[in-house]
Amino acid sequence: MSIEIKNINKTFNKFDALKNVSLTVPDGQLVALLGPSGCGKTTLLRIVAGLEVADSGSILFHGEDATSQHVRDRRVGFVFQHYALFRHLTVFENVAFGLRVRPRKQRPSPTEIKKRVDDLLKLIQLQDLADRYPRQLSGGQRQRVALARALAVEPKVLLLDEPFGALDTKVRKELRRWLRRLHETMHITSVFVTHDQEEAMEVADLVVVMNEGRIEQVGTPDEIYENPVNPFVYQFIGHVNLFHGRLNTGQVRIGELDITLDPHTEVQMAPVVAYVRPHELEISRTSEDVAIAVTVSSIHLLGPMVHLELLPKDSSEVLEAELTKEHYRQLNLQKGDKVFVKPRKMRLFMGGK
Amino acid sequence: MTTPLNTHIQAATTEPRWIRYLLISLTLIFLTLFLLLPLIAVFTQALQEGINVYLTALIEPDALAAIRLTLITAIIAVPLNLFFGIAAAWAIAKFDFKGKSILLTLIDLPFAVSPVIAGLIFVLLFGLQGWLGPWLSAQNFQIIFAVPGIVLATVFITFPFVARELIPLLQAQGKEEEEAAIVLGANGWQTFWRITLPNMKWGLLYGVILCNARAMGEFGAVSVVSGHIRGLTNTMPLHVEILYNEYNFAAAFAVASLLALLALVTLILKTIVEWRVHQLS
Amino acid sequence: MFLKKHTVLPGFHLALGFTILYLSLVVLIPLSTVFLKAATLSWEEFGNAVLAPRVLASYRLTFGASLLAALLNAFFGLLVAWVLVRYSFFGKRIIDAIIDLPFALPTAVAGISLTAIYAGNGWVGQYLEPLGIKVAFTPLGIVVALTFIGLPFVVRTVQPILQDLEMEVEEAAASLGATRWQTFTFVILPNLWPALLTGFALAFARGLGEYGSVVFIAGNMPMVSEIVPLLIITKLEQYDYKGAAAIAVVMLIASFILLLVINILQWWSSRRYS
Numbered sequence: 001m002s003i004e005i006k007n008i009n010k011t012f013n014k015f016d017a018l019k020n021v022s023l024t025v026p027d028g029q030l031v032a033l034l035g036p037s038g039c040g041k042t043t044l045l046r047i048v049a050g051l052e053v054a055d056s057g058s059i060l061f062h063g064e065d066a067t068s069q070h071v072r073d074r075r076v077g078f079v080f081q082h083y084a085l086f087r088h089l090t091v092f093e094n095v096a097f098g099l100r101v102r103p104r105k106q107r108p109s110p111t112e113i114k115k116r117v118d119d120l121l122k123l124i125q126l127q128d129l130a131d132r133y134p135r136q137l138s139g140g141q142r143q144r145v146a147l148a149r150a151l152a153v154e155p156k157v158l159l160l161d162e163p164f165g166a167l168d169t170k171v172r173k174e175l176r177r178w179l180r181r182l183h184e185t186m187h188i189t190s191v192f193v194t195h196d197q198e199e200a201m202e203v204a205d206l207v208v209v210m211n212e213g214r215i216e217q218v219g220t221p222d223e224i225y226e227n228p229v230n231p232f233v234y235q236f237i238g239h240v241n242l243f244h245g246r247l248n249t250g251q252v253r254i255g256e257l258d259i260t261l262d263p264h265t266e267v268q269m270a271p272v273v274a275y276v277r278p279h280e281l282e283i284s285r286t287s288e289d290v291a292i293a294v295t296v297s298s299i300h301l302l303g304p305m306v307h308l309e310l311l312p313k314d315s316s317e318v319l320e321a322e323l324t325k326e327h328y329r330q331l332n333l334q335k336g337d338k339v340f341v342k343p344r345k346m347r348l349f350m351g352g353k
Numbered sequence: 354m355t356t357p358l359n360t361h362i363q364a365a366t367t368e369p370r371w372i373r374y375l376l377i378s379l380t381l382i383f384l385t386l387f388l389l390l391p392l393i394a395v396f397t398q399a400l401q402e403g404i405n406v407y408l409t410a411l412i413e414p415d416a417l418a419a420i421r422l423t424l425i426t427a428i429i430a431v432p433l434n435l436f437f438g439i440a441a442a443w444a445i446a447k448f449d450f451k452g453k454s455i456l457l458t459l460i461d462l463p464f465a466v467s468p469v470i471a472g473l474i475f476v477l478l479f480g481l482q483g484w485l486g487p488w489l490s491a492q493n494f495q496i497i498f499a500v501p502g503i504v505l506a507t508v509f510i511t512f513p514f515v516a517r518e519l520i521p522l523l524q525a526q527g528k529e530e531e532e533a534a535i536v537l538g539a540n541g542w543q544t545f546w547r548i549t550l551p552n553m554k555w556g557l558l559y560g561v562i563l564c565n566a567r568a569m570g571e572f573g574a575v576s577v578v579s580g581h582i583r584g585l586t587n588t589m590p591l592h593v594e595i596l597y598n599e600y601n602f603a604a605a606f607a608v609a610s611l612l613a614l615l616a617l618v619t620l621i622l623k624t625i626v627e628w629r630v631h632q633l634s
Numbered sequence: 635m636f637l638k639k640h641t642v643l644p645g646f647h648l649a650l651g652f653t654i655l656y657l658s659l660v661v662l663i664p665l666s667t668v669f670l671k672a673a674t675l676s677w678e679e680f681g682n683a684v685l686a687p688r689v690l691a692s693y694r695l696t697f698g699a700s701l702l703a704a705l706l707n708a709f710f711g712l713l714v715a716w717v718l719v720r721y722s723f724f725g726k727r728i729i730d731a732i733i734d735l736p737f738a739l740p741t742a743v744a745g746i747s748l749t750a751i752y753a754g755n756g757w758v759g760q761y762l763e764p765l766g767i768k769v770a771f772t773p774l775g776i777v778v779a780l781t782f783i784g785l786p787f788v789v790r791t792v793q794p795i796l797q798d799l800e801m802e803v804e805e806a807a808a809s810l811g812a813t814r815w816q817t818f819t820f821v822i823l824p825n826l827w828p829a830l831l832t833g834f835a836l837a838f839a840r841g842l843g844e845y846g847s848v849v850f851i852a853g854n855m856p857m858v859s860e861i862v863p864l865l866i867i868t869k870l871e872q873y874d875y876k877g878a879a880a881i882a883v884v885m886l887i888a889s890f891i892l893l894l895v896i897n898i899l900q901w902w903s904s905r906r907y908s
Contacts, residue, residue: 456654
C-alpha cells in the first residue's frame with residue numbers, strides 16, 4: 001500500500017509547522033522521516049495517521065483519497081513515542097484491544113482473538129509476559145508491546161513516532177535490527193520519525209530529510225550520505241568540516257589553497273563554502289602542492305578509528321579528521337605535530353560569508 | 354591505638370536529638386489538643402449517660418428522619434456532581450480551548466463562598482421574597498424550607514469536589530492512551546468506558562468520598578434553607594444543633610458520633626485510596 | 635467554537651456545554667442574586683447596611699480571629715509538616731491520616747465537641763479557667779474553632795514541597811559551613827514560602843466564611859463575639875434580605891480577592907517548583 005502526501009500545509013498558532021509538503025511512500029518500503037526537533041516530522045506523521053488535520057493538501061492511500069477519513073477508518077497502525085500503553089490492561093489485553101472494540105459483526109471470536117494475540121506475542125517474544133501490566137515491563141518490552149498492539153488490527157500502513165527515542169543505546173540497537181527484520185518478513189509499508197541520523201541510515205529503505213516544515217531531500221541512505229543536495233543535509237548527516245572560500249573563473253581559493261574546477265567558469269569572485277567529511281581529509285607528513293598546514297591539537301582513539309582535531313595555522317576553526325588506526329600508526333602522529341591535510345573529496349555550495 | 358568512634362557526630366542534614374524530640378513533642382501536643390481530644394470527646398460525651406440513652410437517641414423517629422434526609426441529600430447531590438466532574442474533567446483535561454483558566458477558577462468558586470452565603474443565595478432566588486418565590490408558590494411548589502432547597506444548597510457546596518480531583522489527574526495522564534484507542538478503531542464511548550474511566554477510577558473514588566463527607570456533614574448552608582422543621586427538614590447536623598440547643602447533650606453527641614464515625618470511615622477510605630494510587634505509580 | 639486545536643477525541647462540545655450549563659445553573663446564576671439584590675439598595679442604604687457599628691464589630695472579629703488562626707496554623711502547620719516528613723516516630727502514619735479530620739468531620743460536630751472540651755468544666759477548660767483564661771463563649775473560642783478548621787491547609791500544601799526538596803542542597807549548605815539553623819532559614823525556608831503563604835491564605839479564607847464550628851463555641855454576643863456569617867443569618871431571620879445581601883456582597887468580594895491572591899500564589903509556587 002503506497003502513501004501519497006500532496007501539498008500539505010499546517011499552521012499552529014501562526015507557526016508554520018508544514019509548508020507545502022509532498023511525498024510518495026512506495027508500497028512495502030520502510031521510510032524514515034529525519035530531522036531536528038521542531039522540523040514538522042511528527043506533525044506530518046500524525047496527519048498521515050489522521051490524528052491531526054492538515055490546513056490544506058491531501059493524503060492518498062493506494063491512490064484513494066483518505067484526507068477526510070477518520071483515523072478509525074484509515075486502518076493505520078500507530079506506535080506512539082511514549083507507547084501510550086493502556087496502563088490498566090495486561091499485555092495480552094493491550095494487544096487484543098483493537099480486536100475487542102470492533103463492531104460485533106466484524107469482531108473475531110474469543111478463541112480467534114486469543115490465537116491472534118498469542119501469535120503476535122510470540123512474534124515479539126513476550127509470550128511469557130502476557131499477564132504482566134505495562135508498568136512491570138522494561139522500556140524495550142513496552143516498545144514491542146506497542147508494536148504488537150498496532151499490528152494486531154492488521155494495519156495497511158505502520159506509523160512509528162520516535163520508536164526508539166526513550167530507550168538506552170544498547171536496547172535501541174537491538175530493537176532497530178529487530179524492526180528491520182520484522183519489516184523484511186511482513187513487508188508492510190512503514191514510516192517512522194527520528195531525529196537520529198544513524199538510526200535512519202541503518203534501518204530505512206528511504207530517508208526523508210526535513211527541516212523547518214519542508215522536505216530537504218528524499219533518497220536512499222547511501223544517496224543522502226554521498227550526495228547531499230544542500231548544506232543543511234550535509235551538516236545534518238554526519239560530521240563535516242567547513243571551508244569558506246571564493247570561487248573565481250573555475251578556481252576555488254580557500255586560504256592559501258587553490259583548487260581548479262571545470263564548471264562555473266563564468267562565475268567571478270563568488271563566496272562559496274566547501275564541505276569535507278572528516279574521513280575525506282587526507283593527512284600527510286610532507287607538504288604537497290595543495291595542502292593546508294595544521295597542528296594536531298588532540299587525538300582520540302575510538303576502537304578501530306582515530307579521531308583527530310587539527311588546528312590550521314591561519315584560522316581558529318578546528319578541523320576534524322578521521323583515519324584508520326593502521327594509517328595512524330604509519331604516520332606515527334603525536335599531539336603538537338605539524339602536518340598537512342588535503343581534501344580527497346569536497347562539495348561546494350554557493351553562498352556563505 | 355584505636356581511635357574512639359565518633360558516635361556523637363551527627364549527619365549533616367538532621368538536627369540534634371533533643372531538638373527532634375522537642376519538635377515531635379510540640380507537634381503531638383498541638384495535634385492532641387486540636388484534633389484528638391475533639392474526636393475522642395464526641396464519643397465519650399455520647400456515651401456519658403450510658404448505652405441505652407445513646408441508642409434511644411439514635412432510633413427515635415426524628416433522628417431516623419434526619420438520617421434518612423441526610424442520605425437522600427447525599428444520594429442526589431453526589432451523583433450530580435460526579436457526573437459534572439467527569440464532564441468538566443473530560444473537557445478541560447483532554448482539550449485545548451480559550452478561557453480554560455477562567456473556567457477552572459469558576460469551578461473553584463463555591464470553595465471561596467461562605468456556607469451561609471451559599472444558603473442565602475437560594476433563599477434570595479427561591480424564597481417567598483425571592484425572584485422565583487411568588488411563581489413557585491403559585492405552582493404550590495416549595496423549595497426553601499423544604500427538601501429541594503437542602504439538596505440545592507448541598508449541591509452548591511459540594512460542587513467542586515469531584516471535578517477538582519479529576520482535572521489534575523486527567524491532565525497528568527495526557528491523551529495519548531485515548532488517541533491510541535481511537536487509532537485501534539474504538540469509538541468515543543468505547544474509549545471512554547474502556548480507557549478513560551478505568552484510568553481515573555481511583556481519583557473518582559477519592560473525589561466521591563470527599564464529596565459525600567461534605568454532603569452529609571454540611572451545616573451552614575443547609576441551616577439557612579432548611580427551616581429546621583423536626584422530622585421533615587432536619588438533616589443530621591441540624592438535628593445535632595437542635596438537640597444541643599435544647600441542652601439534650603447526650604442525644605446531640607450520640608447523633609454527632611454517627612457523623613464522627615462517617616468522618617473516620619472517610620479518612621480510612623481516603624488513606625486506602627492514596628495507598629493504592631501510590632502503589633500503582 | 636472555543637477549540638484551539640484539532641483532536642480526534644470526541645465529545646468536546648457536549649462535555650463543555652454541559653459543564654458551562656451546570657456551572658451556570660448551580661453556581662453562577664444563584665450567586666448573581668446576591669449582587670442583584672444588593673443593587674436594589676441605594677448607595678446610602680448600602681453604606682448603612684455594611685458600615686453599621688454592629689457590622690463593623692463583626693468584621694473586626696471575623697477578620698481578626700481568622701488572621702490569628704491562620705497565623706497559628708502557619709506556624710504549627712509548618713511544624714507538623716516538618717515532623718511528618720523528616721522524622722520517624724511511633725504512630726506517624728495514623729497522625730498523617732488524621733490531619734485531614736477537619737475536612738471530614740462535619741463542622742457542627744467539631745463545634746459542639748470543641749465547646750465541650752474548652753468550656754470551664756471541660757477536659758482542657760478546667761485547667762485554663764483557674765489561670766484566668768476563658769476560651770469557650772469568648773472570641774478566643776472562635777480562634778480555637780478556626781484553628782481546628784484550617785489546620786490541614788498549611789500541612790497539606792507544605793508537606794509535598796518539603797518531601798520533594800533535595801537533600802543534596804542541604805548537604806551542600808552544610809559542606810559550605812552553614813549551621814543547621816542557617817541552612818533552615820537561608821536554604822529550606824525560602825523554598826517553602828510560596829506553599830506556606832498559599833496554605834496560610836487558604837486557611838484564612840476558610841476562616842472568613844466558617845459558621846458551623848464557630849456558632850457553638852462563640853457565645854454570639856453582638857459587638858463582642860458575633861461573626862459575620864451569623865450576622866447574615868440574623869438579618870435573614872429578621873426578613874432583612876437586602877441587609878443580608880449587602881453584607882454578603884462585602885464578604886464575597888473579600889473572598890474573591892483572596893481567591894485571586896491564592897491563584898497568584900499557586901502560579902508563583904508552580905513556577906518556582908517546576
